[in-house]
Amino acid sequence: MVWLTCWTLRLLVIRSEGTYWRWTNYPKAVALQQNFGAPRTVSSVKLFTQTPTKAPNTYFQYSQNGLDWSDIPGLSNLDAGASYGSKTYPVNNLTAQYFRIVVDNMTYLSDIGYFSDLQFCTLATTGVPTPPQANPASHRLPVTLATSQAGNAGAVLDGLPWTNWVVDGRPSSVELLLNLGEVRNVTGLRYFATYSAVARHTSIEYSTDLNNWTIFPGANDLNTGGYGPNPAYGSNLINFPAPTAARYIRLRITNPEGEWALGGYGEIDVLGFSSQASNHP
Numbered sequence: 405m406v407w408l409t410c411w412t413l414r415l416l417v418i419r420s421e422g423t424y425w426r427w428t429n430y431p432k433a434v435a436l437q438q439n440f441g442a443p444r445t446v447s448s449v450k451l452f453t454q455t456p457t458k459a460p461n462t463y464f465q466y467s468q469n470g471l472d473w474s475d476i477p478g479l480s481n482l483d484a485g486a487s488y489g490s491k492t493y494p495v496n497n498l499t500a501q502y503f504r505i506v507v508d509n510m511t512y513l514s515d516i517g518y519f520s521d522l523q524f525c526t527l528a529t530t531g532v533p534t535p536p537q538a539n540p541a542s543h544r545l546p547v548t549l550a551t552s553q554a555g556n557a558g559a560v561l562d563g564l565p566w567t568n569w570v571v572d573g574r575p576s577s578v579e580l581l582l583n584l585g586e587v588r589n590v591t592g593l594r595y596f597a598t599y600s601a602v603a604r605h606t607s608i609e610y611s612t613d614l615n616n617w618t619i620f621p622g623a624n625d626l627n628t629g630g631y632g633p634n635p636a637y638g639s640n641l642i643n644f645p646a647p648t649a650a651r652y653i654r655l656r657i658t659n660p661e662g663e664w665a666l667g668g669y670g671e672i673d674v675l676g677f678s679s680q681a682s683n684h685p
């Protein structure tokens with residue numbers, strides 16, 4: 405006989421009254437993790453959502469070592485704040501030592517998460533650890549460095565949508581280089597465009613060695629700026645047709661109209677996955 409038991413994660417109190425798990429001031433991503441100490445078999449996850457919760461990109465994940473994480477099948481990229489109250493998510497008896505919830509702030513909100521109860525319900529037996537997923541879903545990849553010949557390139561990584569990378573003085577072209585630190589499978593780009601500049605002729609390119617560059621299919625001569633004709637102000641998503649092996653991503657903007665300022669990206673995130681598993685924060 406086995407007994408269903410539920411373990412409640414301790415919820416942090418973040419600038420709020422009561423026991424809520426809530427983060428403010430534009431976090432990139434937040435995670436709440438549980439180490440069971442030994443492999444445990446999870447049969448469901450219960451989450452109590454307060455209102456108004458904003459958690460449009462929520463993932464429930466598992467790991468055997470606390471480092472390499474996979475999404476629990478079916479519990480990937482959920483809008484966990486869509487409805488108030490308790491909700492139970494089924495899990496098909498997945499066995500792991502570590503479980504966690506991740507809220508990824510892919511839409512650059514000031515305030516994410518507002519949960520008051522989170523339970524991983526386990527069968528009181530140990531089992532065979534479940535291997536990592538073979539084909540993980542796309543997530544936001546860590547970007548180790550952003551560089552450019554001018555402007556504050558680091559502003560696209562600081563989490564704050566209003567601090568941006570701008571190059572003024574009527575440049576003929578500019579480039580912003582993102583380094584992933586290792587070769588990953590890249591599937592798209594998410595970015596926040598501000599009013600500060602134009603980017604009417606943008607190509608998005610990739611490389612594994614900094615020498616050989618290729619434009620992503622469909623990513624040539626795009627209007628990606630938040631100002632000017634047909635502005636793309638705010639949060640934008642560009643999906644590439646297929647996963648592409650890349651370590652470096654380059655946004656190259658040319659300026660045939662002689663505009664004063666180019667760029668204006670408040671944040672840029674690269675989407676994709678590594679060979680084994682994904683890591684959010």
Ligand SMILES: [Ca+2]
Nearest residue numbers: 559564567670
């Ligand atoms: Ca920023």
